[in-house]
Amino acid sequence: MTRGDMARRALLLAGLAMLAAGPARAQEAAYTLTIAGNRFDKAELVVPANKRIVLVVKNTDKTPEEFESNDLRVEKVIAPGKEIRLTVGPLEPGRYYFFGDYHEATANGYLVAK
Numbered sequence: 707m708t709r710g711d712m713a714r715r716a717l718l719l720a721g722l723a724m725l726a727a728g729p730a731r732a733q734e735a736a737y738t739l740t741i742a743g744n745r746f747d748k749a750e751l752v753v754p755a756n757k758r759i760v761l762v763v764k765n766t767d768k769t770p771e772e773f774e775s776n777d778l779r780v781e782k783v784i785a786p787g788k789e790i791r792l793t794v795g796p797l798e799p800g801r802y803y804f805f806g807d808y809h810e811a812t813a814n815g816y817l818v819a820k
């Protein structure tokens with residue numbers, strides 16, 4: 707094996723090691739919405755655009771709620787006292803309406819991607 711061969715081989719092995727490790731997993735920042743009294747604690751939640759985030763939705767009520775958003779294509783029941791974690795995005799800049807399907811009159815808001 708020549709020096710050139712060895713260098714090429716080292717590069718190949720390094721490349722394979724990177725493939726095995728998979729794409730770098732950025733730690734997604736978490737943003738939280740809390741439901742209390744059939745309302746969300748925020749009318750608007752600002753999140754970064756063009757990035758995947760984790761959205762945590764906590765239901766502190768004694769009744770179930772369904773977190774729903776046609777804009778975000780999510781529909782998920784949250785049992786009383788429980789929380790859900792959703793991976794969201796990357797989102798284009800904009801306003802994304804969400805609501806609690808069991809109490810939409812009071813439970814609603816926007817995720818605002820900036």
Ligand SMILES: [Cu+2]
Binds near residue numbers: 772774807
């Ligand atoms: Cu629904």
